[in-house]
Amino acid sequence: MAFQRAHLGHGIGLRSKHYGRFLDERPEVGWIEAISENFIGVGGRPLAVLEKARRDFPVVLHGVSLSIGSVDPLDRRHLAGLRALADHIQPAYVSDHLCWGTHRGRYLHDLMPLPYTEEALDHVVRRVHQVQDALGRQILLENVSSYVAFRGSTLTEWEFVAQVAERADCGILLDVNNIYVSARNHGFDPREYLSAIPPDRVGQFHLAGHSDRGTHLLDTHDAPVADAVWDLYAAAVRRFGRVPALIEWDDHVPELERLIEESRAAEAVEARALAAREAA
Numbered sequence: 001m002a003f004q005r006a007h008l009g010h011g012i013g014l015r016s017k018h019y020g021r022f023l024d025e026r027p028e029v030g031w032i033e034a035i036s037e038n039f040i041g042v043g044g045r046p047l048a049v050l051e052k053a054r055r056d057f058p059v060v061l062h063g064v065s066l067s068i069g070s071v072d073p074l075d076r077r078h079l080a081g082l083r084a085l086a087d088h089i090q091p092a093y094v095s096d097h098l099c100w101g102t103h104r105g106r107y108l109h110d111l112m113p114l115p116y117t118e119e120a121l122d123h124v125v126r127r128v129h130q131v132q133d134a135l136g137r138q139i140l141l142e143n144v145s146s147y148v149a150f151r152g153s154t155l156t157e158w159e160f161v162a163q164v165a166e167r168a169d170c171g172i173l174l175d176v177n178n179i180y181v182s183a184r185n186h187g188f189d190p191r192e193y194l195s196a197i198p199p200d201r202v203g204q205f206h207l208a209g210h211s212d213r214g215t216h217l218l219d220t221h222d223a224p225v226a227d228a229v230w231d232l233y234a235a236a237v238r239r240f241g242r243v244p245a246l247i248e249w250d251d252h253v254p255e256l257e258r259l260i261e262e263s264r265a266a267e268a269v270e271a272r273a274l275a276a277r278e279a280a
Contacts, residue, residue, distance in 0.1 A: 003138060003171045005203050006092040008058050008244035010267045012259045015249075019049045021256050026056045029260060031092070033246050036063040039089075040081035050089065058092045060204070060246075061085065062173075065107060066096035068127050068141065069114045072105065079134040086135060092244075093203060095140035095173045098124070098161060115150035116160040121167070128168035140203050141165070142173035145181040145210075145219035157182070158196040171203035174240075176233045177225070177248075181210050181217040190232055199240045207233060207266055208248035222251035224262060230269055237273035238280075245270065 009030030014022065016038075021027060032053050039050050039061075053059060065078065086094050099111040114120050132138055143161055155163070165172050174197060183190040209223030225233075225247070237243070247262045 003165075003169070003201050003203065005171075006058070006244060007242075008060075008092060010263045010270070011057075011060070011244065011246045012263050013246065013248055013250070014050070014053060015253050016046075017253050018256050018259075019045065022049050022053050022056075027256055027260065029057065029263060031058040031060065031244065033060045033062050034089075036061045036082055036085065036094070036096075037065055040078070040085050054089050059089055060093045060095065060244075061089065061091045062142075063094070063096035064111070065101065066131065067100050067102040067107075068096065068098060068131065069100035069112075069120065069124050070102045071100075071123075072102045074127060074130060074134075075102075076134070079131065083135050086137065093140050093171070093173075094135060094137060095142060095171075095204065097144050098141040098164065099144045111144045113144060113146040113149065114160070116153035116155040116157055117150075118154065121155070121160060121163055124164055125168045128164065128170050132168075132170065138170050140171040140173040142175050142206065143178050143182075144175075145178040145185075145217075147185055147216055147218075149186060156188075156196070158193040162197055162201070165201040166198065170201075172197060172201045173204045173206060174202050174236065174243075175206035175208075176236055177206065177208040177210055177229050178219060180226075180229050180232050181219050184217045191235055194232075194236055194239050197240075202240045202243055205233065205236060205243050205245040206248050207245055207262075208250075220251060221248050225265070230265075233266070234269050234273040234276075237270050238277045241277075242270065242274065 011031035211218045211220045
C-alpha cells in the first residue's frame, strides 16, 4: 500500500516535567509525541495525561525498544502492549528506530547501528512486515546517529534506509540532527543522504540539539537545534515539502515555553524553505 503522510504541522515531545501543564492547560502546540514505553501497560497519572493530550492534540507514539535489527526474536509481549496502546490512543503514527538494541535477551539501553548489507536488509524487511502485521498498521522507522561503522557494509546508510522503506512498505522518520551528526562523524555529505531518500516515504522529521566533543559529535538532545542542523532542515523541506516536524529535548529539559519557542522557530524555517521552493 502507499504510505499516507499525516498533516500535523510542528510538535514537541511529551515529557514528565510538563505533565501538570498538559493536564491543566492546552499548550499552543500542533501535536505531541509520546514515548511508547512510558505508557505501555501503565495506568494512573501518566495514562491520564496521555488521554487528556489525545483529546486536545494529535499524538504520535515513538518507541525505543523495538530492536528491529536484532537477531533476537521479536518481543511479542511488547508488540501486544504497543498494539493495545495504539488501539486505545489511535495515534497519527507509531514509530521506532532502525537499529538493534537487544542481544541474547538483554536490552542494551542504546540504539546500535546496523551493518548495511543485503543480508541485514532482508532480515529487517522480514521483521518490519511481522511488526506491521502484529500492530495492524504501518510504522515509521528512524535513522539513528552513529559513531562507528561496519567494515562489511556494502550499501550506504541512505541506500539501506530507502530500501527498507520501499521493500517493507513502511514510512521513514527522518531525523535531520542524526543525519548531520553521523555525516560529521563519518565524513559523508548530508545532502547526498537527503537526495537518496524517497519523498513519498517520509512521514516525520526530528530536530534536536547535539554536543561537539572535538573528535566527534554526540547526539545528546539537551540543547537548542544547531544552526547547521537548521540549514539541513531547510534543505530537507525544499526536497520533501511540508512534513510534520518534532523538537526533541530529552535532557536538561527546559520550561514548556522554551520548547514551544523552538517549535515555532522550526515553523519559520519551514515557511522560508517552502517559499524558496515555490520560487525556484
